[in-house]
Amino acid sequence: MANKIPHFPRFLGIGAARAGTTWLSKNLTAHPQIWIPRIKELHYFTRSAKYVGPSQLIDAAPLKRLFSRQKPYRQYRHVATKAVASNIVRPSLKKLMWDANYLLRAPSDDWYKTLFAQGYGRVTGEITPRYSMLDEVDIRALKALIPDLKLIFIMREPVDRAWSLVKYHAKRSRTPLADLSGEELRRRAFADVIGRQSDYEAILSRWRAVFAESQLLEVFYDEISEQPDALLRRIQSFLGVQVTGLADSDSRRKINGSFEEPIPHDLRAELVAHYLPMVARLSEAEGGYFTHWLDSYRGFAPVSLPAFVAHSSGVSTETVSP
Template sequence: MKNQSPINFWGIGAQKAGTSWLYYNLSKAPGFAIPPVKEFHYFDRDTAYPSPNYLSKTKVRDRLFSLSYLVKAGKSILASVLRGNWAHIKFSFKWYFSNYNDNWYKSVFQLFGGGIRGEITPSYSMLKIEDIKQMHIMAPDARLILMLRNPVDRAWSHFRHTKKRIKGFSLDNVENSEIISFMKEEGQVLRSDYTRTIKNFTSVFPKEQLLIGFYDAVIDAPEQLLEEVIQFITSTGGKGDDSLKTKDTNESGLNKVVNKSIELDCPPEVLAWLKENYHDMILDLANQYGGYFNKWYSETYSKSSENKDNRLFPTISMT
């Protein structure tokens, strides 16, 4: 690949749209050298972003006075030692005991040799243009993967995900107004605003460097989806690297459910609110691209868009 940066790709979202599945399978794909942490949250580390700001304290001296931080660092290093993985040991030391800056960020990927390198942080879908420009400066040729899911389903899965660690959680004592308030929060709204994400990233990166993949295809055609993503990442504007095929990956991983949310039925009032809120965006995407966007629109609203192309491709490019 012509990209001289140690970063070959970024997964930029969306949360609850198959990014954990993608990380799991790319980390096992031949030729890929993926760090042991899926989500770096480097470009959204500013506390102004409604996301986990793990790296907001850039100076290591500001972190060393936290006992919980040191315990977490020790557990990570010990786990790497027990696995006998030298690259992961070095990664853990760099992750916990370095000052965070662009040189640090690039150096982390260089720990993993000459493989295809990148990270997947779904919160990058929320980035402002100035932070996307920082990404472009760092790796102007990097490929961008944006996994999308029907925003009605994504929003409800997002809510369920936030309740995942509450033992025995149910909706019995939760008012619909409380759930709708969550749906109106900035972190949920920005993660579901696909039009904004596409517009912001393609205003900085060339459109041909962005690939959209579909959560639906994780279920319908996982092998084809993974192969198309791999071919896109490894291509340089032409044909991808034929030596990197999903036939060499762990086939059981293609059907593996990763980071599943708890099961809850969406209350009718909340569902009606979500449908109304996302109608125009889904219709616009369906009119423009067809495919799975059409499927979302027809299944959610029992209507057809102006675009009659109903072929369900696992991925689409912006070109």
């Protein structure tokens, strides 16, 4: 049958976490010419333990994933439990077959292709933010596997992204932020996995070293609030599907929001000092939203810092464009 023909995806969303990837998934899924698996983050290419917080598919043995007490396998069981519940509430043979294939078979390149068989005839893809952490060796392996792959990378101002992740995980664990000490908040905000996914300069350098500029679309979280319809049209054009824009007004809202709680001033100042040099270099190289982020750091870091001095003397901030 045609819908059983295995094929690799045409595009990947490679990050960043807490930067609008769920919004992207929802709006791409709504397009009739695009097909995305029902589980948003497949984690196939980040199975290696060298990536912080390894994939729930790190081991090829389903029994180990079912019974091991290690953290990745607890995540696997969480995904499996949600899949079972979904099939109980809204039974579907297609859902059941896809879930069984993803959860019970051993991962391999041939297996990965079968995850997109139900999307035959449409532009298929998946979104796993952790893919942004792939090293150049694995990016080259991915390019060899899928030479014509298209990539979408959403970036969010790194200080806000770090704080959003702190709030998100506190919400999931039902931990009031007021119960966390300043040092604990700092430890969480500076977690290695957050820093590595916010190092946009290094991420862009690695992916651009392997894939052509025409294969990588840079997107900014700011655009979701400021111009969501234009953003979605740009993404649809990049993927080569009919350009329709937003399906409905509800598609404008952000998804997976965390509770409102302002970041402590001292923590923001520390994070600004940490990310400012990178943002300044990206601002000088590309302008646009990077320059907008750099401007937002004023008041949280000394204006005498070299990044601000260089920015003030030679970079225009009148226009913010992607």
